[in-house]
Amino acid sequence: MSAAAALSPSAPLVQEGNQFWQQLTEECRRQVEDINAVVSEKGLSPDQCVHCTGGRELRMFKAGTPSTLVKVLLGFYSWGPMLSVAITGQQTHDSEFFPEECEMPIAVDADGSIIAIFDEGRSFSPREMAAYLTQAFRRCFPGVCLCR
Numbered sequence: 001m002s003a004a005a006a007l008s009p010s011a012p013l014v015q016e017g018n019q020f021w022q023q024l025t026e027e028c029r030r031q032v033e034d035i036n037a038v039v040s041e042k043g044l045s046p047d048q049c050v051h052c053t054g055g056r057e058l059r060m061f062k063a064g065t066p067s068t069l070v071k072v073l074l075g076f077y078s079w080g081p082m083l084s085v086a087i088t089g090q091q092t093h094d095s096e097f098f099p100e101e102c103e104m105p106i107a108v109d110a111d112g113s114i115i116a117i118f119d120e121g122r123s124f125s126p127r128e129m130a131a132y133l134t135q136a137f138r139r140c141f142p143g144v145c146l147c148r
Contacts, residue, residue, distance in 0.1 A: 003123035017081025020114045021074045025054045031134045062140045081106040
């Protein structure tokens with residue numbers, strides 16, 4: 001039996017994972033819209049915009065160089081839901097950025113909020129997780145402040 005099948009759709013862990021995923025994807029879309037608004041305000045061409053697609057896999061990407069691709073998958077295992085994150089990109093046509101990969105279990109914090117647990121116990125709310133993921137696009141816009 002697969003790990004996903006081991007957890008019924010009504011299991012609290014599945015509900016927590018799906019709730020975190022929904023909030024994360026909504027927040028990533030919002031932050032990508034904010035990045036694209038700044039890109040437009042700075043007069044950069046529309047092909048410089050960041051794109052975001054959701055579904056079973058969250059993908060945020062900026063084509064061209066410098067480029068960045070952020071992929072996030074939600075997996076369900078016997079111990080609970082987990083995010084798998086991969087961040088890649090190219091600085092130039094001949095040079096890649098150092099790839100980043102990590103896995104983050106999703107859990108309920110002491111205050112009852114649903115969080116992703118990162119390296120050495122650091123926890124991220126869906127909003128903080130989206131900020132962590134979208135900060136990778138800073139390298140695509142050197143010299144441009146992406147905050148509004």
